[in-house]
Amino acid sequence: MSSDGTAGFRSRTAVVLSIFAGVAGLAGSYAVAGDARGYLLEPFASLLTRYTPAIVFQYLRNDLGSSLQAFLATAAAVGVLAVGTVLALWVADRIRRPAMGGPITAVATTVVAVLVTGALGPAIGAGVAAGLVVAVAELAAGRSERPAANDDRRRFLGGLATAVGVTLLGRTVGNREFLNAPVEKDPLAESGTALATVDQGEIDALLSEAAEKSLDVAGIEPLVSEDFYTVDIKQVDPRVDESNWSLSVTGAVEQERTFDYRTIREMDPEHRFVTLRCVSDLVNAKLIDNALWTGVPFSAVLDGTDPRGEYVLLHAADGYSVGFPLAAIEDGFLAYGMNGKILPRGHGFPLRALVPGHWGETNAKWLEEIEITDELVDGYWETRGWEGTGPVHTVAKIHAVNRGADGRIEVGGPAYAGTRGVSGVEVSIDGGDTWRAAQLSDPLPGDDVWRHWRYEYDSPDRKHEVVARAIEADGTVQRRKPSDPFPEGATGYASRSVNP
Ligand SMILES: Nc1nc2c(c(=O)[nH]1)N[C@H]1C(S)=C(S)[C@@H](COP(=O)(O)O)O[C@H]1N2
Ligand SMILES: [Mo]
Numbered sequence: 001m002s003s004d005g006t007a008g009f010r011s012r013t014a015v016v017l018s019i020f021a022g023v024a025g026l027a028g029s030y031a032v033a034g035d036a037r038g039y040l041l042e043p044f045a046s047l048l049t050r051y052t053p054a055i056v057f058q059y060l061r062n063d064l065g066s067s068l069q070a071f072l073a074t075a076a077a078v079g080v081l082a083v084g085t086v087l088a089l090w091v092a093d094r095i096r097r098p099a100m101g102g103p104i105t106a107v108a109t110t111v112v113a114v115l116v117t118g119a120l121g122p123a124i125g126a127g128v129a130a131g132l133v134v135a136v137a138e139l140a141a142g143r144s145e146r147p148a149a150n151d152d153r154r155r156f157l158g159g160l161a162t163a164v165g166v167t168l169l170g171r172t173v174g175n176r177e178f179l180n181a182p183v184e185k186d187p188l189a190e191s192g193t194a195l196a197t198v199d200q201g202e203i204d205a206l207l208s209e210a211a212e213k214s215l216d217v218a219g220i221e222p223l224v225s226e227d228f229y230t231v232d233i234k235q236v237d238p239r240v241d242e243s244n245w246s247l248s249v250t251g252a253v254e255q256e257r258t259f260d261y262r263t264i265r266e267m268d269p270e271h272r273f274v275t276l277r278c279v280s281d282l283v284n285a286k287l288i289d290n291a292l293w294t295g296v297p298f299s300a301v302l303d304g305t306d307p308r309g310e311y312v313l314l315h316a317a318d319g320y321s322v323g324f325p326l327a328a329i330e331d332g333f334l335a336y337g338m339n340g341k342i343l344p345r346g347h348g349f350p351l352r353a354l355v356p357g358h359w360g361e362t363n364a365k366w367l368e369e370i371e372i373t374d375e376l377v378d379g380y381w382e383t384r385g386w387e388g389t390g391p392v393h394t395v396a397k398i399h400a401v402n403r404g405a406d407g408r409i410e411v412g413g414p415a416y417a418g419t420r421g422v423s424g425v426e427v428s429i430d431g432g433d434t435w436r437a438a439q440l441s442d443p444l445p446g447d448d449v450w451r452h453w454r455y456e457y458d459s460p461d462r463k464h465e466v467v468a469r470a471i472e473a474d475g476t477v478q479r480r481k482p483s484d485p486f487p488e489g490a491t492g493y494a495s496r497s498v499n500p
Pocket of ligand 1: 279346359
């Protein structure tokens with residue numbers, strides 16, 4: 001504590017107060033920006049994604065890891081604002097103007113936030129929120145001539161209460177409708193989110209078919225996922241205005257072509273079930289999902305361009321790119337609809353690529369440019385060491401282990417083999433010595449769709465290892481040898497140890 005009763009840059013209270021101000025400041029930036037450019041969290045999250053070693057990333061992208069990453073990004077964003085606040089408190093202390101602590105903090109943290117995000121509005125939001133925390137803390141400490149012993153305590157409580165209030169308010173304001181409402185408005189839609197030129201009856205029929213064919217196993221996702229995973233290189237998804245958007249075919253072609261949204265929406269729509277799986281998915285994890293997509297065949301935009309190169313490099317609005325052989329996407333799809341709705345922003349509105357049977361990362365979201373190249377060009381993940389542009393590995397996941405009252409055990413999950421197709425799943429309850437055929441869901445239409453499997457058995461009265469393996473359509477048994485997701489995708493049989 002300094003003699004004149006300011007928070008004092010050296011005191012513990014000043015540090016704690018700065019952290020409160022940082023938290024409030026982050027919320028203040030969110031209040032103005034929402035989940036869009038200028039939100040202070042975004043640059044830190046993107047930096048983390050960019051510089052996390054690929055080998056670590058495979059774990060980060062699965063369940064626990066993504067919350068760890070969110071925590072680190074939040075800590076970094078709060079940290080830089082806190083440093084700005086500590087400096088401001090130090091200045092206020094030096095000039096012996098404790099009452100100026102709030103305003104100086106507001107200016108300092110605004111400057112810090114502008115430097116980090118380059119966006120003034122949200123930075124001012126951050127500054128005002130952080131400044132408010134310090135100002136209220138100073139007020140709470142009182143203006144008495146002699147600093148009282150409990151001044152710091154009052155500062156702490158005043159700062160805490162303000163930080164909590166400002167943070168809650170910031171979250172609410174940042175979530176407001178007009179900022180974060182789905183941008184996926186469709187200029188051709190007549191009503192709601194239904195696709196205009198699309199036969200909704202056909203979609204509904206396919207969705208009910210998927211619901212009926214889903215096996216009724218507690219703890220597994222239905223054949224059309226209710227909660228489709230996302231993997232993104234940026235914390236904040238691009239917000240693309242479809243009326244300013246276009247898709248172009250460029251590079252090694254005889255004739256470049258450009259399409260606007262309306263042109264694509266006026267082509268004959270098709271519906272396809274397509275499953276996606278991320279190359280960083282662990283054998284038994286859940287970075288795999290299936291949806292009914294609506295769009296046009298890839299060939300519709302390639303027609304007439306007469307490609308001379310044998311590779312593509314897809315470019316997206318978030319700066320993402322991915323390169324692979326053109327042959328992989330020739331039978332592919334460009335989707336603007338998902339499960340009967342306009343493609344959600346999080347899954348790539350207005351248009352995404354769907355590459356049959358290839359790892360998730362080839363399915364570029366927010367697609368803007370299809371560049372034909374003479375040679376294979378490394379995209380975002382390949383320049384970071386991943387080799388995830390090839391066909392998926394085959395897997396049968398054990399997502400559910402359910403115990404019946406009668407001592408029966410039911411296990412089940414999805415099985416996926418990309419375009420090779422799944423013709424069977426086998427289960428072993430003795431750790432892989434003997435195998436039995438599991439029940440399979442009836443196949444859905446499409447060449448790149450997962451199936452459900454389910455197996456029921458009498459529980460042995462000891463702890464045992466349940467193992468599952470998928471059989472491809474041509475009879476090939478999936479690879480047994482386990483490997484990590486990095487760099488080419490996980491292999492091996494899924495197993496779970498089960499207590500009787
Ligand atoms: N533009 C863009 N496309 C992208 C990504 C991305 O970060 N940006 N992630 C890729 C990865 S790694 C995967 S696994 C899939 C996931 O698609 P989803 O988020 O719709 O599930 O999108 C791919 N397409
Ligand atoms: Mo991925």
